Amino acid sequence: MDRRQFLKAGSFVTFSVAGLGLFGCGSDESNAPVAALPPAASGNGWQFPQSLASGDPRPDGIMLWTRVVPANADPVASSSQADFSIRLQISSADHASKLGSNAALSGSLVLDTQLPVRAEFDHTVRHKVSGLEAGKTYFYQFIAGDMRSKVGRFKTAPARNADVAELKFAFLSCQDWSINHWGAYAHIAANEQLDFIVHLGDYIYETVGEAFQTGAVENLHTQLVLPNGTFKNGSSGAKYASTLADYRYLYKQYRSDARLQAVHERFPFIAVWDDHEFSDDCWGDAQTYTNGSASDNDRQPARRRSANQAWYEYMPADIYYSGKDAEGIHDIRIYRELQFGKLAHLVMTDERLYRSDHLIPEASANPATGLALGSIGSRYMVPSNMLAGVEAQKMAAGQAKGDPLALVSILGKTQREWWQSTLKQSTATWKLWGNEVSLLRMGIDGTQAIATLVALNFIPTLAGNIATAASALSNSQPLAAAVVAAVAAGASNTVAANGAGAIGLSDAGAGDTNAKLTAAIGAGLSAQQAGLAVSAFDAVKTAATAGANSSQQQQAGALRIAELLTGQSGPSAVFAAIKADIASKQQNSAFIPASMKSSLSGFFTQFLLNADQWDGFNAERKALMAHLASNNIKNVVALTGDIHAFYAGTVHDDYSAAGGGTPVMVDLVTAGVSSDSFFSYLKDAVGSLSSSLAPLVYYPLSAPVSGLGTVELNVNLLDHTLSPSNVTAASLASSLRVQLRGALAAKGVPEAQLDATTTAVLAGLETSSSFTGQLLPVAQALAGLNSNPWLKLANTDAQGYAVVTLTPSALSCEFKQLNKLVGGAAPSSTIAASKRAVVQKDIAAVTIS
Known part of the structure; x- marks a missing residue:
């Protein structure tokens, strides 16, 4: 065995082989010597305040994690304790009864070795074990002096060539400490039987006291207080993590929750970050808090590197990290692949560190006001034609540099090519993509939406106007209908009231329709206005004579006015006519109220709901889908988080093509564990x-x-x-x-x-x-x-998580929605409802039950 192979991952990882013990401590040089172990911890003055965790199961190994500090140290503060060493024990015997307890592992051990704990890395331990059996469950425990951590469990992946009948795992994201509850973790620990958990990011939230974090929260979660922190605005209000101490604090505080600990103790995590592990809606080392202001596109490389280091220290991920200044913000690489026999190949991507700026920068001028757009119009509710035009311009600029996607990419060139190559070469039945932001097109046709809303509300609005007018006319519904009809036809309120009064007097004198028309015109209404007013008056009077109540009379009058304005008969025909008129004339339609014309004028177009996800990077999405289609790569399913909602649907080669293009793969999106919806x-x-x-x-x-x-x-x-x-x-x-x-x-x-x-x-x-x-x-x-x-x-x-059951013939995903807080506690009945999405082998489609 080549001992040097264990010395290439860099940083503070230590390595051992089951049956052989510790081989070395991580170094950036393949021939670096094994560092001498510091003195062993002794006595009972030690604690494991964040318990332990495992991650990235391989057929022959796992990454194990813990943090250990003196018993009298603050559990979430950094300790001044000098370096020391502890023991790690792993057993293949069944210790299920001891899981989550501090009981000692008994029987034969496959590994019993000493590990260093260094203050430089906040007294965290990341230890990679190899030499284990494939597809086997193991139990492990760390020991500091006389004190034992809780017992943890992990299961190694099946051998790469193994026939696997079933794989079961959960995927989840977005666990804000400061809002709602973490009952999901208690439920997962107690009820789910899983091989592993995929975490898609937003494991922490970098802000404290933001508006979206000020709602109800369970009593178990006390208010966060960053060691340093920077005010987002001025000298008060919300703060964001800005130093290594801040980010470390957040991981330690989040991991202090016993329910999250219990899940880590029971299941390996396969994790990537999204944005909040650094900064909301970030790209590279750029924060977006002040985008659209004088400090637009504020680059914060030191803060980004602090976020990188803290994530690496606290996440049991088998990844590259050097911490070298020369590598800058790219001193870490979290995209990677894991395989589970012949059944599944899991590809995890990084969709923040290499991404381009949002296609339409927040500092772009709003053509209507001349002011900076901010997030609306750049990241959210973005006109699709504007986005496509900017993307074309940036692709042309990228082409001149040798990569048309260089300025319009989420993955970046190197990661994109790795993704394409990995999926093309995969021989597994299912190709699963740990994907941070949704691939699904989420658009709204503003013209059709506005036309629908106005057409739907037209008759109810008229009925409401009749009710309001009636209150000033001694509750005379016929007179009120005549007033509203005349105004709808263009009369002023005064002339309409005079005309209605004339119609009423004529009717009281037994005047026929012509007499009422003549009276109305004599009072100042035009012939068209008079005709509408008389017809509405008569319709309401007829309804009243038939015994209709006030509300029914108002509906009868409103319908008659709408019928006369559209030339149609019946509510359905009226609705269709009004909708068609608005769709054709937009804000110039006579059916758009004058008070709404200005405010709605900018919304008669096609919008994309969220350009921070793949909708904002359409060219690269099309390139990835083209790669799958042209290489006949089937059974690709994305597992997605970020957007705090449950979605399931198909990803198409070109959503803008006729009929929405051709489905190529499936995207399954989970809601946040606790973040607001x-x-x-x-x-x-x-x-x-x-x-x-x-x-x-x-x-x-x-x-x-x-x-x-x-x-x-x-x-x-x-x-x-x-x-x-x-x-x-x-x-x-x-x-x-x-x-x-x-x-x-x-x-x-x-x-x-x-x-x-x-x-x-x-x-x-x-x-x-x-x-x-x-x-x-x-x-x-x-x-x-x-x-x-x-x-x-x-x-x-919704809040919740998703559980996938994978077989050679189908993928079944159960989306589990949570009940809300009861008082200041998580509900005892955790799961409120569930929906099942099923993807059959070789078919890019999803069915819901």
């Missing part, structure tokens, strides 16, 4: 764009609850705007279950009563005329937009 972010932001667009995202609803009054809810319409679906009253009510249960808990309903109370409230909503007659049609119309037909599942208001 994508829906909640967009709900809060949509009003700043235009209040008229709010129904594309949410619909406010008051739900009556016996004994409690009402509960205020925000019905999630974003799912239907994004994804075609068959919306029913039952499915729409069911989509409110988790939100309603959480709202009831916040009002003090005991947990034992939550499910029954929630069910009763939903049953009442489902049969409510306002729910089925007003809200349901809106949801159905938005789903009918068919915005992204490749999206087969969209749940944008």
